[in-house]
Amino acid sequence: MKLEILPKSESLDIQKTIISKIGDLINYKNLEPGDKLPSERTLSEKFGVTRSNVRDAIQKLELYGLLYSIPQSGTFVANIGVTAMNGMIEDILRLEDPDFKTLVETRILLELKTVRLAALRRSDEDLEKIKSALDAYSKKVLKGEDAVQEDLLFHLAIAKASGNSTMNNFMLLITPKIITNFEKYHVCDKSLANQGIEEHMAIYNAIKNQNSKLAKQKMKEHFNVLYQYCYNIKMSS
Amino acid sequence: MKLEILPKSESLDIQKTIISKIGDLINYKNLEPGDKLPSERTLSEKFGVTRSNVRDAIQKLELYGLLYSIPQSGTFVANIGVTAMNGMIEDILRLEDPDFKTLVETRILLELKTVRLAALRRSDEDLEKIKSALDAYSKKVLKGEDAVQEDLLFHLAIAKASGNSTMNNFMLLITPKIITNFEKYHVCDKSLANQGIEEHMAIYNAIKNQNSKLAKQKMKEHFNVLYQYCYNIKMSS
DNA sequence: AGGTTAAAACTGGATAACCAATTTATAAAT
């Protein structure tokens, strides 16, 4: 039996290499906003990788707003100069994977804001949807069943009512990751569920009455008993 | 000359359609966490689309943590039940594109937090990088040149020093979009630049002295003169 | 020379063929 060194997500490493080399190229050729990059074929040949790899790397840089592609024309550097380009590529390459702690920290930040905005901006339709999410949650809890999913949807309904699509998007991105971690650590059991109903209702009522300050306050309390608890468990393990 | 109805990002629409149909399928087949989806080939055939489209749709659902793929095995529903799955797919489909206003709103929220965390957690190395970003900014401004990029990098250095990779990632995602919008609207000219140096220095000093409260205060002031201004311009136009 | 046009080359994206690993089905052995 031969001991082999595992590639360990080799594709991610070569993607980072390509991104780095694209950055070098932009520097070397002094490419400015609007200038065209070499074609995907040329880059794949020059870097000694497959064209798919190049495409994936470009796609990622597009996501961060550093490049943009025009279908049958080419890929161009976005409206960002070489200095910012260098710094951002550096940051992107060194960006570490999100861990549980930072996810929770970010979620709390976002939710304390979205609940406030939701209280200020919610339409009647928004309110109805929050209400139905709350009802579904309460119903499940009162039956003694697990209501993690309904809890999630209640919070997402608030994010939606905030009228801020960016925050809403971010909430959609991080919340599921938190939920799955929750279940993995078996941290938040159903013992707090009944308390959860009261807290959810308090939040809902504050939003209904458009009392933004109270809404934020109630959300804060909600997190105090729930997440602070999980937080500590996680830290001590 | 024939007037033709433009497809108008047809590929995005069919991706949404596919995502919706995948959701329906999960409902119809009562697929639970860990269950396997039909193969990409089967889905492409069943939906009458190309396999690439299916792959893209799956990739997006993976990004939001609803599915996960195992290389030569299949695609599986993540550790999220059908209720949450339905709600999230609904949200993802109805998610509207981020506009300038929500981007700024989110950036302010994030920066007021990251600057506070940076003051609390920054290492000496972090501080050095913030300092060098500040120096580069000041140098450019004093030469009377445009310093948008250096400004950007200063703020990103703070985000990095916050020690929260999730917030750092979000900052990387939204900041370039804001910058390009800025230049598009020609809103923040160089007249405020000298004031900008002072404000940046105040923020830096607060972080250096690990005075988190002051750091947040100074960042708030920084936004008051800069972004509040842009905000109003944007709204009245 | 300058401007016009057509054709060749190039581009990102779509499609199809292929691959290695996995899973399932089948056969063989006890």
Added chain:
DNA sequence: ATTTATAAATTGGTTATCCAGTTTTAACCT
């Protein structure tokens, strides 16, 4: 009948080919 061994079929991922616009080049005409 159960277990094991083996082969066939299936899987997501990779590579190669093709396509429809775009861009450049070159030829042509005035």
